[in-house]
Amino acid sequence: MPGLALLAAIGTPLGLALLLALPAARGLVWRALPFAPLPALALALFGTVPFTVSNDWLILGSVLGLDATARLFLIPAALVWTAAAAAARVWMAGDRRATGFGLCFLFAMTGNLGLFLADDAPTFYVFFALMSFSSYGLVLHARSEEALGAARLYITFVLAGELALFAGLGLAVGETGSLMLADIADTALSVPTVALLLAGFGVKLGVMPLHFWLPPAHGAAPVPASAVLSGAMIKAGLFGIVATVPLGEAAYADLGVVVTAVGMVTIFAALLMGARETAPKTVLGFSSVSQMGIVALGIGAALMAPGAWGAVLPVLVFLAAHHALAKAGLFLGTGVFAVQHRPAARIAVTVALVLPALILAGMPLLSGALGKEALKTALGAGPAVWLPWMTLALMLSGVATTLLMARFLVQLWRKRPAAPAGVESDALVIPFVLLALAAAALPAIWPTVAGSAAQPIAEAAPGTPWPLVAGALIATAAAVASHTSRVGWSAVLSTLTAPAERAAARVGDALARRRRALARKARALPPALDGWIAAHRLGQTGIAALLVTVLVIGGAQHVAPTDPIAPPAAEQNGP
Known part of the structure; x- marks a missing residue:
């Protein structure tokens, strides 16, 4: 049962890649593309680890398996490939080079997922190289000047990294006398061997000064390819160091x-x-x-x-x-x-x-x-x-x-x-x-x-x-x-003070509008009052009322008050 699950995890993307050679099957392949990493994801989530399966008929004899550490690398990688594949279906729908992209994408997926499942050095190297060289097509896809430059830089570093990795694995196998990655990681290797392994995987990891390929490749590749280049593939460099370098042993x-x-x-x-x-x-x-x-x-x-x-x-x-x-x-x-x-x-x-x-x-x-x-x-x-x-x-x-x-x-x-x-x-x-x-x-x-x-x-x-x-x-x-530095301090200060100036201008405009409105009302009030008086025939009535008011006030002034009786003079002057 584990053997079938392993073959499904590797064989699904590989089989879809081969089906792209048939024009009649290409539509089916693109519809199935997001499902290609799911067998690997299911194996990592539900498989019982660790387990190992020997396949003498596969790649001149291969040992595949899954341990606890590889499982934790495989799960996020499969998730990233699933999401990127779903995006690639849409991104490449009208692209005339979609078939080439899909072929490279599926081969890179096969290599990336497969290296997490490899238990021996030759199988690991085959999957690692398949992933690395297939990614060249993803970087080159647009065929623009930027893509061509990024692809040349990428393939140069890939070749150098693969040579260092091949030499390091070869020396490691010779020093341990075993093809199994577990034996290599458990043996105190020589300093030159470890240095070659670190250099080979360091290219994929993208640490300086082995990083020059990485930013241009991410910039030139289509979005779904950039997602897997950064999200899944560069982690293969870390996994390779974990799987082969005897960290913790020497x-x-x-x-x-x-x-x-x-x-x-x-x-x-x-x-x-x-x-x-x-x-x-x-x-x-x-x-x-x-x-x-x-x-x-x-x-x-x-x-x-x-x-x-x-x-x-x-x-x-x-x-x-x-x-x-x-x-x-x-x-x-x-x-x-x-x-x-x-x-x-x-x-x-x-x-x-x-x-x-x-x-x-x-x-x-x-x-x-x-x-x-x-x-x-x-x-x-x-x-x-x-x-x-x-x-x-x-x-x-x-x-x-x-x-x-x-x-x-x-x-x-x-x-x-x-x-x-x-x-x-x-x-x-x-x-x-x-x-x-x-x-x-x-x-x-x-x-x-x-x-x-x-x-x-x-x-x-x-x-x-x-x-x-x-x-x-x-x-x-x-x-x-x-x-x-681009526009000068005066422009910056103008920009900073512009909100206050606009607010002050708005307030001034509002006050001016209010003053004009009041002036218009003041000018309109006398004519309106005259019109109202004329409409209600209040002119003569007002004059009559004014005359009556004047007469009343005048009459009140001419009515003298009654004086009290004055005392006799004798009484006033005394005896």
Whole structure:
């Protein structure tokens, strides 16, 4: 039974890819595209782990299986592929190169899902290479100058990474005497072998200086391809390190210092480079680079202090799931925004995009903040000399991500991404909303999915909002400074005082209108009064009343009062 489930998980997307060669079956393939990752998702959700199945007839003999760690990588990857496939059906509906895109998309899906199920090195490498080389067609799809440049850069790094990975796996197999990934990861490999493995997987992970392919590829690829490139495929680099590098078995102090330093540089250098980009999808690509710098900190700590790996691993797996859902949601939301034609609809999409942006930046109680807080705690088991610097980098990473998210949202309005004509926006909204909600609900559902591996997240502090606030303030100050340098202080001051001036002008206008209205009423009152008097024949009556009033007053004045009797003079003068 597990064997059939494994074959269904790998064979469904592979079989659909082969069916695309038949013109009569292409409509069926596109309708079935969102269902292609579901067997892998069902296997990860409902399968009993761990299990292993040997397939001597498959790829010169392959061993497939699923363990607890691979399961936690497979679930978010399958969810991202499902959402992206649902979006691709609509995005590619009228594209003349849709068949080529669908072929590359399904082959990349097969490779990405298959590598999580591979238990031996040859099978793992075949699936990893299938995913990497198939993605070249996704980046190249538009055939524009931008796409051609991004594709050339992508394939150059892929070739270099595959060579390093092939050499590293070959040396690892030779040193362990086994083809099984579990044996490789449990054996203390030589420093050159580990360095080759880290370099090979580091290209896919996108850490500096192996990142140059990633932002251009995300910017040039169609929206559904960008979602899986960032949401699912770069996590294959982390999974490869987890599955092959003997973290927790031996110390590689020098490599650990290099990886830790690279992680710190990656977090903040990606901000400086991404803040200069104008294409919103490219800004999201640099955000992915910055986030992978956080992952590199955990790997570097485990390379220097093997005892820290047990605490670091479950946190890195959670961060991988968090980034997969949130970043894929942002890319699909970019596509939803691109197909909107009404300002009100664009505003609504922008408001919806704020949720995954805040999750990625580290809003307290959400997955980004919880993952970083849990990683801070896990790093406490690592090298003490690096702990303050790692903690500081993790705290400031929230500021960096907030700035990149602000840049993304601003550029989304300034430079709206291109979208195919006639795309039904409603069909794109559902995958975007589902991924955004899944990212928001991840802390609540992670204990059910991960079991005991979710304990570090459940015990993590909720996080603090100050990195988001600081990032928002810096972004606002930068926007004001940029606008000021472009238009000058006088224009800025005029803009700032314009509301007060408009309010004063409105008040003055209202008072002037009131004065004019009163003047008109004053001028109209005498004629109106004369008209009323004439209408009621009050002229003669008024004159008569005036005469009567005068006579009454005059008569009252001529009526003298009666004097009292005066006393006799004698009485007055006395005797």
